[in-house]
Amino acid sequence: MKTLSPAPLHLASALALALGAAVPAFAQHHDHAQHATTDAPERDEHAQHDHAAMSQAAPAMESAAPREPIPAITADDLAAAFPAIDHHAMQHAPAFNHKVTFNRLEAWDADEGTGQAWEGIAWFGTDTDRLWLRSEGERVGGHTESADLEVLYGRSVSPWWDVVAGVRHDFTPGDARTWAAVGVQGMAPYRFEVSATAYIGEDGRVAANVEAEYTLRITNRLVLQPLVEVDIAAKDDPDYGIGRGVSGFEAGLRLRYEIGRRFxxxxxxxxxxVFGDTAGYRRADGESPRDTRVVAGVRLWF
Incomplete structure (x- = not known):
């Protein structure tokens, strides 16, 4: 048997040790390569997300660039922004105001002759306390069928409503007479102008009047105005041709053209x-209990 020399033995041992170290290193390198290949899409996705975020942040970073600082406010700046006020030169709305309105000044032609009617209202005072004047009447064939005047004190109880109290004087029909009056007037929801007044007269006579009208603006100048009015009496009043209950009803529809706001x-x-006993009194006098007419007139205020 041939014996190897010490030099080859040492060389073999060195090769064995080198191979033993190289195999785990190769396996570790191969494993890292596989992980790198598997994680590559995820790293690419993160890289794309980071790039998009940086692209979106770029305008914000650009807008966050330092600007020129706002200069300090000087005394001249304050004087220009807040000039001295001359109270004597200012024009204030007067506390006391007034308005006179003729809602209806109209005429018509009927079988019994031409007719005219008026309905007006005026107020004088402040936003909360006012003196109200109301009047309406009618003439037919040169004869005054009805005429009255109301003098009322009005107190505002809300931005849209007033409570009124005072007196009403009837000039015709029949003998003149005076009533105590109390009621409310104002603007109901949907912009209906409403007036409801109760009247207390001599011998326990009680009457009421309710009126509602609506202003429908078709154009800037053309206005359609419907109106409904109801009269109620608590007891018969044959001297004046008025029966108990709903004694009268009026409905009107008027189309006006505003040449100016005041005219x-x-x-x-x-x-x-008219209804009930009131209709009977009309028939007894040879009059019809109902009437329909075409009217023409003017509305004005000042």
């Missing part, structure tokens, strides 16, 4: 009707 001619149609 507006109009045309319209009006229907009147």
């Amino acid at each position: 507006a001619p109009y045309v319209g149609v009006v229907h009147e009707r």
Whole structure:
């Protein structure tokens, strides 16, 4: 048997040790390579997300660039922004105001002759306390069928409503007489102008009047105004031809053209009707309990 020399033995041992170290290193390198290949899409996705975030942040970073600082406010700046006020040169709305309105000044032609009617209202005072004047009447064939005047004190109880109290004086029909009056007036929801007044007269007579009208603006100048009015009596009053219950009803529809806000001619149609004993009194006098007429007139205020 041949014996190897010490030099080859040492060389073999060195090769064995080198191979033993190289195999784990190769396996570790191969494993890292596989992980790198598997994680590559995820790293690419993170890289794309980071790039998009940096792209979006770029304008914000650009807008966050330092700007020129705001200069300090000087005394001249304050004087220009807040000039001295001359109270004597200012114009204030007067506390006391007034308005006079003729809602209806109209005429018509009927079988019994031409007719005229008026309805007006005026107020004088402040936003909360006012003196109200109301009047309406009618003439037919040169004869005054009805005429009255109301003098009322009005107190505002809300931005849209007033409570009124005072007196009403009837000039005709029949003998003149005076009533105590109390009621409310104002603007109901949907912009209906409403007036409801109760009257207390001699011998326990009680009457009431309810009126509602609506202003429908078709154009800037053309206005359609419907109106409904109801009269109620608590007891019969044969001397004046008034029966108990709903004694009268009036419905009107008027179309006006506002040449100016203060002056507006109009045309319209009006229907009147009486009921119950009031209709009986009309028939006894040879009159019809109902009437429909075409009217023309003017509305003005100042």
